[in-house]
Amino acid sequence: MYSIKMYGIKAEDKPYAIKWAKEHDVQISMTAKVIDENTIDDAKGFDGVNTLQVTKIPTDAYARFKAMGINQIAQRSAGFDMYDLAEATRQGIIISNVPSYSPASIAEYALTSALNLVRQIPTIQNRVQAHNFTWEKPIRGQVVGEMTVAVLGTGHIGAHVARLFHGLGCKVLAYDRHPRTDLAFLTYTDSIEAAVKDADIVTLHIPLREENIHLFDAKMFNQFKKGAYLVNTARGGLVDTKALLAALDSGQLAGAALDVYENEGPYVQKNMPDQAISDELFQKILNHDRIIYSPHVAFYTDEAVANLIYGGLNATLDVITKGDTPNRVNAL
Numbered sequence: 001m002y003s004i005k006m007y008g009i010k011a012e013d014k015p016y017a018i019k020w021a022k023e024h025d026v027q028i029s030m031t032a033k034v035i036d037e038n039t040i041d042d043a044k045g046f047d048g049v050n051t052l053q054v055t056k057i058p059t060d061a062y063a064r065f066k067a068m069g070i071n072q073i074a075q076r077s078a079g080f081d082m083y084d085l086a087e088a089t090r091q092g093i094i095i096s097n098v099p100s101y102s103p104a105s106i107a108e109y110a111l112t113s114a115l116n117l118v119r120q121i122p123t124i125q126n127r128v129q130a131h132n133f134t135w136e137k138p139i140r141g142q143v144v145g146e147m148t149v150a151v152l153g154t155g156h157i158g159a160h161v162a163r164l165f166h167g168l169g170c171k172v173l174a175y176d177r178h179p180r181t182d183l184a185f186l187t188y189t190d191s192i193e194a195a196v197k198d199a200d201i202v203t204l205h206i207p208l209r210e211e212n213i214h215l216f217d218a219k220m221f222n223q224f225k226k227g228a229y230l231v232n233t234a235r236g237g238l239v240d241t242k243a244l245l246a247a248l249d250s251g252q253l254a255g256a257a258l259d260v261y262e263n264e265g266p267y268v269q270k271n272m273p274d275q276a277i278s279d280e281l282f283q284k285i286l287n288h289d290r291i292i293y294s295p296h297v298a299f300y301t302d303e304a305v306a307n308l309i310y311g312g313l314n315a316t317l318d319v320i321t322k323g324d325t326p327n328r329v330n331a332l
């Protein structure tokens with residue numbers, strides 16, 4: 001029977017891992033610890049390893065795993081920037097990720113965010129909590145299905161978002177460097193500017209790269225249709241937060257739903273009720289009555305948690321039994 005060491009396991013992961021292990025007749029050992037200098041040797045005697053971690057894999061981990069007869073590390077997330085891929089290749093270690101674990105989770109969250117913005121749900125909730133049941137402005141909404149939506153990036157997530165808005169009846173504009181041909185209802189524009197100028201809702205689904213940091217800056221927000229809504233479930237760094245706040249305050253934008261923030265690192269997944277927020281920009285986001293903020297949870301569903309576990313385990317077993325995995329991210 002093959003055996004797999006699973007690092008970075010939370011309590012919520014365990015039932016899925018146990019189910020997979022039974023179905024595949026594989027022995028698993030789970031630990032909350034991630035791969036570091038002190039835990040590498042815990043994998044001795046196992047046939048493969050996987051982990052979910054944001055901390056760097058120690059440089060000597062590749063050689064040390066290889067010496068134990070382990071020739072892969074499967075990362076149970078899409079991002080794999082914590083690996084030294086060149087060193088892994090040199091040592092003959094296959095690194096894999098789980099590239100698309102639940103596009104529907106993020107897509108449905110983006111749609112939910114847009115509906116919440118347009119129908120003023122946070123304001124309505126706040127009033128109801130204060131026993132204010134009036135209908136005064138600004139709680140009158142608009143019909144989203146009659147709006148034009150710009151979907152920027154039509155990969156796994158963006159394509160699903162486009163289908164959802166199309167289902168509501170929206171006109172869907174799109175921009176992508178590599179337009180797809182399977183969604184006939186999409187109207188591709190030649191530039192991001194051309195898409196945002198006619199859109200009531202702009203939703204971001206492109207990855208963050210060096211060249212598009214702060215792509216959405218003051219100049220870009222001025223190209224938006226006046227009174228548009230922005231939904232960002234992609235990466236915080238795509239948006240110049242200062243410029244966004246200014247665009248909201250001037251009325252150029254009507255509202256924004258942000259699941260990601262450019263300096264979210266110190267806050268996401270932390271419970272800090274008694275601590276002041278030292279980041280002034282972040283405090284402004286939290287205080288703003290036309291921003292809905294959430295701490296990078298768009299992906300976070302039962303299905304995504306399960307698929308990350310299954311994806312990591314499948315990749316590990318593929319390398320053990322077949323010598324490679326379709327999710328390999330480094331050269332052999």
Ligand SMILES: NC(=O)c1ccc[n+]([C@@H]2O[C@H](COP(=O)([O-])OP(=O)(O)OC[C@H]3O[C@@H](n4cnc5c(N)ncnc54)[C@H](O)[C@@H]3O)[C@@H](O)[C@H]2O)c1
Pocket residue numbers: 078099100103106152153154155156157158175176177178205206207208212233234235259260296297298299300
């Ligand atoms: N909030 C969350 O919980 C969460 C979870 C997963 C992913 N994400 C984000 O969603 C993004 C999209 O994920 P995906 O799985 O759809 O990725 P994907 O690779 O399937 O799609 C990305 C698309 O963007 C296009 N693209 C890349 N750069 C572009 C540019 N500068 N201009 C125009 N188009 C460009 C690509 O051609 C591709 O079609 C990820 O990069 C990640 O940042 C967020």
